Amino acid sequence: MRFTSETSSDGVSEQLFTLGEIPGALWTPEGVVGTRPLILLGHGGGQHKKAPDILTLAHRLVAECGFAAVAVDVPSHGDRPQHEEYSRIAADNQARVEAGEELAPLIARFQALVARQTVPEWRAVLDAVQQLEHVGTGPVGYWGVSLGCGLGVPFVAAEPRVRAAVLGLGGALASAEDAARIxxxxxxxxxxxxxxxxRAQSLALFDALASSEKTLHANPGKHGEVPAFERDSTLRFFSRHLI
Amino acid sequence: MRFTSETSSDGVSEQLFTLGEIPGALWTPEGVVGTRPLILLGHGGGQHKKAPDILTLAHRLVAECGFAAVAVDVPSHGDRPQHEEYSRIAADNQARVEAGEELAPLIARFQALVARQTVPEWRAVLDAVQQLEHVGTGPVGYWGVSLGCGLGVPFVAAEPRVRAAVLGLGGALASAEDAARIxxxxxxxxxxxxxxxxRAQSLALFDALASSEKTLHANPGKHGEVPAFERDSTLRFFSRHLI
Incomplete structure (x- = not known):
């Protein structure tokens, strides 16, 4: 793990790093040492590790809860090179949708494919970050919606360190089997x-989760219009389960 | 409006009253005057104005938010005499269910009938309570699930003083038209x-609400098993909209 820059603002330290080929960002309270809860943030499709919603949530998790937060670029996103196979499939999917094919199953198959790479990557990121003396091996949470849900469901299912997760804006097509292991x-x-x-696929994914405590929050609006008060709820949810 | 008793505990004053034939309970911060938000609490079927969930919520609204809360007995409930027609219908419905008829439509029709009486009753209660100098004409909220939703939807639709509502555990069969006016x-x-x-009828009732801000919270479990953390959310919801 190699740190490439460190800045801070309003008491929140931001360290950019690379782990092998994976570029990432780690946010922690400025000038602290000691173990703390860590939230891994999974960005959306076409986004990256420092997208506005990731940055806002990371800063609030650090400043208001004293947590650490980490995000990495998904392959073909942010500072990573275009992945040849993924790019080919994405272009192919685009053509299929224009030809009238249904979008959701295409997205689902694509995310399942990418997850085969990101699940081990994210586990390696957890390994590395938890060795830092200002993070340590505390409880881990996962937050990710849309692509961050499609990749997050198989990750949360596979990774026993994750003790609580915020997921959503995703359907059951690809990940119902993984969801049943959460x-x-x-x-x-x-x-x-x-x-x-x-909608039915969203509800089916919620339904498939094996968690005895799971809570669905539905709000009016389109894919990108999650209301701001849900971020408050996210902070309370992680505080309730990871402290 | 006639007060019949007044007690207090932990800074919360409880006044029992009757308004005509309607027995009610009013909770306010002890020893205060001045206008404050008022929440009308609608109890569940077979319950009454001082059922445990009503009492707990009323005390928290007063103690943690400084609000006033009021609850009255629905006809045939609590301190009210059995209502002859309702009792006859309830017995008839019971027999129909035992004969294999579907429960939900029977409940829906019954609640629509009772709402014709409770909507004007509850409006009269608001009129009277808002004249008290320790309540005043501040913003009004409504909380009611199950029977409290079946009677609450037509009430909230009819009463412009209500500025925010917590509803649920109810379906669209009887009240979709009223919901479309909320x-x-x-x-x-x-x-x-x-x-x-x-489940489909619950989701359909949420869908029917015309509110631009509406948020659905779904949790695993049966009708009576709403998790305790939803009460925290209720308090935050009313605080966000009524202060």
Missing amino acids: TVPVEFLVQWDDERVP | TVPVEFLVQWDDERVP
Whole structure:
């Protein structure tokens, strides 16, 4: 793990790093040492590790909860090179949708493929970050919606260190089997008028989670219109389960 | 409006009253005057104005938010005499269910009938309580699930003083038309494994609400198993909209 820059603002330290080929960002309270809860943040499709919603949430998790937060670029996103196979599939999917094919199953198959790479990558990121003396091996949470849900469901299912997760804006097509292996508390976001994920598939993914504590929050609006008050709820959810 | 008793505990004053034939309870911060938000609490079927969930919520609204809370007995409940027609219908419905008829439509029709009486009753209670100098004409909220939702939807639709409502554990069969006239913010509770209200009907009632801000919270469990953390959310919801 190689740190490439360190800045700080308002008491929040931001360290950019690379772990092998994976570029990432780590946020922690400035000038602290000691073990603390760590939230891994999974960005959306076409986004990156420092997208506005990731940055906002990371800063609040650090400043308001004293947690650490980490995000890495998904292959073909942010500072990573275009992945040849993924790019080819994405272009092919685009053509299929224009030819009238249904979007959701294409997205689902694509995310399942990418997850085969990101699950081990993210586990390696956890390994490395938890060795830092200002993070340590405390409880781990996962937050990710849309692509961050499609990749997050197989990750949370595979990684026993994750003790609570916020997921959503994703459907059951690809990940119902993985969801059935998730038993930790989940807060699950649904946009009632989501133009990308059919409502029934969202509800089916929530239904498939094996967690005895899971709570679905649905709000009106399209895929990108999650209301700001859900971020407050995310902070409370992680505080309730990781402290 | 006639007060019949006054007690207090932990800074919360409880005044029992009758308004005509309606027995009620009013909770306010002890020893205060001045206008404050008022929440009308609608109890569940077979319950009454001082049922445990009503009492707990009323005390928290007063102690933690400084609000006033009021609850009255629904006809045939609590300190009210059996209502002859309602009792006859309830017995008839019971017999129909035992004969294999579906429960939800029977409940829906029954609640629509009772609402014709309770909507004007509750409006009269608001009129009277808002004249008290320790309540005043501040913003009004409504909380009610199950029977409190079946009677609450037509009430909230009819009463412009209500500025925010927590509803749920109810279906669309009787009240979709009323729900389509509700435009205030709503937090809507669904029990994912509700044995009394079919899931599709719960979702349809949420869908029917015309509110631009409405948020559905669904949790695993049966009709009576709403998790305790939803009460925290209720307090935050009313604080966000009524202060």
